[in-house]
Amino acid sequence: xxxxxxxxxxxxxxxxxxxxxxxxxxxxxxxxxxxxxxxxxxxxxxxxxxxxxxxxxxxxxxxxxxxxxxxxxxxxxxxxxxxxxxxxxxxxxxxxxxxxxxxxxxxxxxxxxxxxxxxxxxxxxxxxxxxxxxxxxxxxxxxxxxxxxxxxxxxxxxxxxxxxxxxxxxxxxxxxxxxxxxxxxxxxxxxxxxxxxxxxxxxxxxxxxxxxxxxxxxxxxxxxxxxxxxxxxxxxxxxxxxxxxxxxxxxxxxxxxxxxxxxxxxxxxxxxxxxxxxxxxxxxx
Numbered sequence: 209x210x211x212x213x214x215x216x217x218x219x220x221x222x223x224x225x226x227x228x229x230x231x232x233x234x235x236x237x238x239x240x241x242x243x244x245x246x247x248x249x250x251x252x253x254x255x256x257x258x259x260x261x262x263x264x265x266x267x268x269x270x271x272x273x274x275x276x277x278x279x280x281x282x283x284x285x286x287x288x289x290x291x292x293x294x295x296x297x298x299x300x301x302x303x304x305x306x307x308x309x310x311x312x313x314x315x316x317x318x319x320x321x322x323x324x325x326x327x328x329x330x331x332x333x334x335x336x337x338x339x340x341x342x343x344x345x346x347x348x349x350x351x352x353x354x355x356x357x358x359x360x361x362x363x364x365x366x367x368x369x370x371x372x373x374x375x376x377x378x379x380x381x382x383x384x385x386x387x388x389x390x391x392x393x394x395x396x397x398x399x400x401x402x403x404x405x406x407x408x409x410x411x412x413x414x415x416x417x418x419x420x421x422x423x424x425x426x427x428x429x430x431x432x433x434x435x436x437x438x439x440x441x442x443x444x445x446x447x448x449x450x451x452x453x454x455x456x457x458x459x460x461x462x463x464x465x466x467x468x469x470x471x472x473x474x475x476x477x478x479x480x481x482x483x484x485x486x487x488x489x490x491x492x493x
Contacts, residue, residue, distance in 0.1 A: 285457025
């Protein structure tokens with residue numbers, strides 16, 4: 209099932225996308241369901257579309273407009289992108305092209321926007337705006353010290369993330385929060401594909417286009433540190449909560465990988481697709 213958060217002038221609530229892409233109001237047929245995504249995830253309930261009515265004026269919000277904590281992000285987690293980043297001059301002199309352990313940073317919830325909302329490019333005064341298409345993992349059952357063997361039991365579903373980055377700020381400050389955590393720099397959506405629909409997340413693929421030109425295409429199986437490893441590493445000392453999101457890293461093909469770099473400009477459109485989840489599309493304002 210593809211679950212969404214939407215609004216239609218009657219308040220934000222959870223819904224589901226049917227096979228045609230229409231939004232159906234699942235709370236209209238079961239008033240006991242939580243109306244927000246975090247509440248639904250924490251409840252452990254899996255709704256059914258059934259006779260849920262179509263909402264013709266629905267506008268999609270980010271599936272989780274405000275995560276319990278900052279969005280967890282993983283850097284340099286595809287082999288070819290790790291090489292690309294190391295050779296770009298923006299890596300801050302890191303010694304290891306391929307990191308020996310997951311590189312984890314975070315983006316604040318104020319960076320989260322929905323598909324269709326503008327990326328506020330003017331917040332990067334340095335002119336180094338870049339895109340990073342990524343698969344996002346949504347935690348269902350929380351916990352600390354989650355073992356790899358049990359990790360996928362803690363996954364509620366999967367979404368798409370654009371880890372928008374101000375490259376010069378990223379390099380200038382060494383730590384990545386200021387380069388990656390600006391308002392609107394975490395487009396998310398359009399939906400959460402529930403884990404029961406994804407027996408093996410490694411078989412998912414991700415493709416990114418900029419103004420219709422394909423820039424990235426990879427299989428999730430190419431991750432250096434796979435999803436179970438990431439969940440184990442993050443939860444070792446940080447309690448994961450229902451609705452926490454982990455962005456798993458971006459493949460080769462980002463703007464700084466070109467010579468010269470191909471940074472985003474006002475009016476550019478970034479579209480990211482993971483079959484089964486849908487398309488996340490945002491224009492640079």
